[in-house]
Amino acid sequence: MLKLFLWLRYLRKKKIVFLSIAAVALSVSLLIVVASLFTGFINTFEQSAVETIGDIVLLPPIKFTKYRLFIERLEQTAAVEAATATLSAQGLLHLGKGNVRAVNVWGIKPGRRAKVTGFKRSLLKQKDSPGELSFEVDGFPEKIGGFVGIGVLAEPDEQTDQYDFDAVQKMFGQQVFLTTGAVTRAKPGEDKTEFSSFKRKFIPFLIADIVFTGVYLLDKEFVYLPIEKLQKRLYPSEDSPIASQIQIKLSPGTRADVAIAQIRGLWQTFVDEQLNGDPYLRRYTDIETAKQMQSRYVAELRKQMGVLLLIFGVVSFGVVVLIFCIFYMIVRLKQKDIAIIKSCGAPSRSVAFVFVGFGACVGIVGSGIGVVLGYIVIKNINAIEGWIRVIFGLKLWKSSVYMFSKIPSEVDWGSALPIVLLAIVAAAIGTLIPAIVAARTRPVEILRYE
Amino acid sequence: MYKVILAIRYLIKRRITYFAVLAVALCVFIVVVVMTVMTGLVSDFKQKNHDFVGDCVVGTKSLVGFAYYEEFVKILEKTDFIEGVSPVIKSYALISSRGSERSYGVEIMGLDPVRHSGATGFGRTLYYRKGDVAKAFEPTYDSNLPGCVLGIDLALQRDANSRYPYAVSPAEIGFSVSCFPLTAKGALAKAGLGEVNTQTFYYSDHSHSGLARVDSSLVYLLFEQAQLLCGMAGPVERANAVHIKFKPNVKLKAGREKVASLWQKFKQEKAGEKQANLLDTVTVQGWKDYRRAYIAAMEKEQTMMTVMFAFVGITTVFIVFVVFYMIISHKSKDIGILKSIGVSNADIIELFSGFAFLVGLLGSGVGLFAGWLFLLKINRIENWLFERFDFQLWDRTIYAIGDIPNQMKLGVLVVIVVSAIVACLAGALVPSWQAATSKPIETLQVSQL
Numbered sequence: 001m002l003k004l005f006l007w008l009r010y011l012r013k014k015k016i017v018f019l020s021i022a023a024v025a026l027s028v029s030l031l032i033v034v035a036s037l038f039t040g041f042i043n044t045f046e047q048s049a050v051e052t053i054g055d056i057v058l059l060p061p062i063k064f065t066k067y068r069l070f071i072e073r074l075e076q077t078a079a080v081e082a083a084t085a086t087l088s089a090q091g092l093l094h095l096g097k098g099n100v101r102a103v104n105v106w107g108i109k110p111g112r113r114a115k116v117t118g119f120k121r122s123l124l125k126q127k128d129s130p131g132e133l134s135f136e137v138d139g140f141p142e143k144i145g146g147f148v149g150i151g152v153l154a155e156p157d158e159q160t161d162q163y164d165f166d167a168v169q170k171m172f173g174q175q176v177f178l179t180t181g182a183v184t185r186a187k188p189g190e191d192k193t194e195f196s197s198f199k200r201k202f203i204p205f206l207i208a209d210i211v212f213t214g215v216y217l218l219d220k221e222f223v224y225l226p227i228e229k230l231q232k233r234l235y236p237s238e239d240s241p242i243a244s245q246i247q248i249k250l251s252p253g254t255r256a257d258v259a260i261a262q263i264r265g266l267w268q269t270f271v272d273e274q275l276n277g278d279p280y281l282r283r284y285t286d287i288e289t290a291k292q293m294q295s296r297y298v299a300e301l302r303k304q305m306g307v308l309l310l311i312f313g314v315v316s317f318g319v320v321v322l323i324f325c326i327f328y329m330i331v332r333l334k335q336k337d338i339a340i341i342k343s344c345g346a347p348s349r350s351v352a353f354v355f356v357g358f359g360a361c362v363g364i365v366g367s368g369i370g371v372v373l374g375y376i377v378i379k380n381i382n383a384i385e386g387w388i389r390v391i392f393g394l395k396l397w398k399s400s401v402y403m404f405s406k407i408p409s410e411v412d413w414g415s416a417l418p419i420v421l422l423a424i425v426a427a428a429i430g431t432l433i434p435a436i437v438a439a440r441t442r443p444v445e446i447l448r449y450e
Numbered sequence: 451m452y453k454v455i456l457a458i459r460y461l462i463k464r465r466i467t468y469f470a471v472l473a474v475a476l477c478v479f480i481v482v483v484v485m486t487v488m489t490g491l492v493s494d495f496k497q498k499n500h501d502f503v504g505d506c507v508v509g510t511k512s513l514v515g516f517a518y519y520e521e522f523v524k525i526l527e528k529t530d531f532i533e534g535v536s537p538v539i540k541s542y543a544l545i546s547s548r549g550s551e552r553s554y555g556v557e558i559m560g561l562d563p564v565r566h567s568g569a570t571g572f573g574r575t576l577y578y579r580k581g582d583v584a585k586a587f588e589p590t591y592d593s594n595l596p597g598c599v600l601g602i603d604l605a606l607q608r609d610a611n612s613r614y615p616y617a618v619s620p621a622e623i624g625f626s627v628s629c630f631p632l633t634a635k636g637a638l639a640k641a642g643l644g645e646v647n648t649q650t651f652y653y654s655d656h657s658h659s660g661l662a663r664v665d666s667s668l669v670y671l672l673f674e675q676a677q678l679l680c681g682m683a684g685p686v687e688r689a690n691a692v693h694i695k696f697k698p699n700v701k702l703k704a705g706r707e708k709v710a711s712l713w714q715k716f717k718q719e720k721a722g723e724k725q726a727n728l729l730d731t732v733t734v735q736g737w738k739d740y741r742r743a744y745i746a747a748m749e750k751e752q753t754m755m756t757v758m759f760a761f762v763g764i765t766t767v768f769i770v771f772v773v774f775y776m777i778i779s780h781k782s783k784d785i786g787i788l789k790s791i792g793v794s795n796a797d798i799i800e801l802f803s804g805f806a807f808l809v810g811l812l813g814s815g816v817g818l819f820a821g822w823l824f825l826l827k828i829n830r831i832e833n834w835l836f837e838r839f840d841f842q843l844w845d846r847t848i849y850a851i852g853d854i855p856n857q858m859k860l861g862v863l864v865v866i867v868v869s870a871i872v873a874c875l876a877g878a879l880v881p882s883w884q885a886a887t888s889k890p891i892e893t894l895q896v897s898q899l
Contacts, residue, residue, distance in 0.1 A: 322473070322769045
């Protein structure tokens with residue numbers, strides 16, 4: 001009770017203590033903001049991979065046939081909820097006068113893809129339509145329709161980083177020209193390395209829908225076409241359906257490692273039975289979760305976050321010095337109080353605890369304010385960035401640089417907790433020496449009449 | 451004189467001052483290290499962009515390009531402020547290598563290696579033909595084959611130490627390059643035929659510009675060949691840009707303005723020509739504006755880092771404030787005596803400001819020295835960490851960064867030291883003011899002694 005009374009009294013009488021609270025709050029909020037931004041970025045990055053390619057990707061070194069049969073087998077297992085095939089190629093898209101873009105082309109089945117990924121949510125026209133996704137363009141059922149990333153068609157505004165959706169939507173139904181190509185398999189006896197086997201293909205198509213995922217690279221580089229049509233153009237001599245990868249969504253509650261083992265077993269059986277046991281496909285097919293595929297880059301981001309937190313943490317060490325100075329001053333000025341307490345029988349340990357406890361309280365209050373401050377900043381980070389743009393004309397966040405159109409605004413409580421605990425410990429450490437000085441005070445010297 | 455003596459005395463005798471010095475030193479140390487590394491990265495990036503672009507670019511974003519560029523190049527070459535001029539073709543292409551099932555979308559740049567090396571740093575980025583730039587597009591294994599220079603990341607893969615596995619000579623690999631030929635009106639040439647222009651080129655060299663995006667996506671071809679592939683050859687030839695290098699004594703802004711004025715004049719002269727409309731989209735930009743989208747991102751990150759350090763630096767101001775508050779409350783008698791013998795308020799403020807200046811200077815000095823020492827060894831420390839703990843500040847297989855930049859810049863150091871001193875002065879301001887306004891009659895009362 002006495003300790004609490006003294007803490008409150010010192011807090012009320014010694015306004016300078018508020019400085020240490022402010023310093024703790026400032027450091028804690030800064031560290032929470034930095035950690036939350038990085039973690040939010042990493043989470044968004046990983047989530048966008050799952051949204052784009054599903055939970056697990058089966059990526060063989062070469063294209064393979066009879067994928068429908070394999071998907072059927074996959075979907076018969078309890079671990080897999082849905083799976084879809086993708087045929088990939090690269091190409092150049094001619095959009096209009098002098099406007100040519102290099103693009104990645106994905107041959108897909110939109111309906112199935114929507115079951116595996118969050119594809120439907122990213123389509124501007126069909127996202128709210130109740131029916132199954134379709135490449136068909138109204139009025140032109142016989143023509144090839146395709147989806148085009150919004151960034152392929154337009155650049156975000158230099159100042160606001162926003163796309164002009166009205167202008168982009170005017171491109172629905174417009175015809176564009178895709179140039180792509182593929183190496184056709186050499187017939188027995190032919191030289192497989194001959195250049196002549198590479199055939200260029202020209203595919204005009206109508207824009208059926210526009211894809212806006214919010215992930216800059218996906219929006220900027222991808223074009224989607226019906227898988228059968230793409231295959232027909234790229235590999236006209238191939239009778240059986242072919243795919244370059246299979247994207248898989250797992251059933252809820254399925255462990256990824258267990259599912260991967262199961263899928264690998266299925267794949268090897270499939271290769272043995274249907275693809276003549278092709279050793280290349282057996283040995284070099286990667287089966288990974290979407291998160292594993294990004295793991296190198298994510299590890300690098302986590303490392304950078306650690307380095308940045310360390311740098312700010314070291315600078316924040318100044319808070320310990322500040323608390324030391326303030327408490328040292330309090331101890332020096334309150335020697336008489338301390339001597340009276342000791343003369344009343346309080347042990348040195350108890351006197352020391354008054355100051356260490358007070359320091360910890362400063363840490364708790366400062367951290368609390370810091371958490372609230374960090375929470376407010378993170379939750380309003382996009383608005384704050386907008387104000388900075390309006391007031392200073394400085395656009396800090398651009399999707400072309402940081403991949404995503406919005407700044408992640410979720411507080412990383414997992415990082416916030418250790419930061420808060422460290423701040424409290426640091427505040428308590430700052431009071432250690434003053435507490436020892438206080439504990440060693442000799443009442444007989446302090447309370448002498450002279 | 452007494453101000454200096456007292457300031458030094460307080461600095462030496464009051465041990466609490468050491469904490470203020472320590473806080474300043476710590477802050478300065480971290481800021482010096484981080485800012486030196488960041489400034490080094492930004493300057494290096496800017497320099498690489500400058501080398502890649504030259505001083506100034508007259509060009510259009512449209513892939514159609516613009517006509518009459520040769521005449522304008524001649525005008526530029528006649529001026530006395532320009533050292534090198536190089537017209538280039540820029541477009542996209544699809545390339546596939548022999549035996550590979552895959553094709554890649556890349557950017558292509560058609561250029562004359564000698565002219566382009568005169569206007570930019572292109573020649574220095576080559577490996578096999580560095581000393582003989584004219585032969586950049588002649589493969590060493592067969593000089594009769596049409597050559598292409600690949601961005602280094604298209605040709606080689608970096609190891610964990612950011613080193614490339616250079617071979618004695620380039621591998622004999624052919625690439626099929628397909629481009630869209632565009633008409634002067636921007637339509638697809640041969641669209642009705644469903645054809646694109648395709649030609650095979652052989653790997654003759656690679657270019658290491660140090661710019662990740664450039665090195666991983668750009669293929670250089672000979673100007674005439676690229677012009678043919680893109681449909682820009684013909685009776686009225688077209689190019690996409692003209693890169694310019696100014697003579698050493700010409701300032702960038704002045705040079706750019708001169709080129710812009712020449713371009714305006716040229717455009718007016720060509721107003722009646724058949725393809726004059728293509729000149730409307732042409733702009734004249736300095737290298738920084740031309741590469742602004744890339745440079746601005748790094749500059750912004752540096753600004754954000756500075757702002758964050760400014761926030762954290764507030765703690766240092768608080769520390770100085772507390773230390774001075776303590777010293778002044780303990781030295782109230784000194785202040786009372788000084789004031790009683792006629793020292794003015796301004797002199798008291800000056801005394802403590804001088805003291806704060808000393809704290810800032812000493813802290814900055816210690817921080818600078820520690821920062822210099824750390825930066826001197828930073829690459830060795832990183833190598834040691836990599837060998838022992840497999841830790842690298844940046845994974846060199848992901849980032850196109852060589853050694854960590856550790857060259858301290860005087861300008862940056864001056865700003866840091868001045869900021870630290872100003873922070874100390876700001877922290878000491880309120881306590882100094884309190885000291886100056888204290889009344890000797892109160893501090894020197896018998897009851898206070």
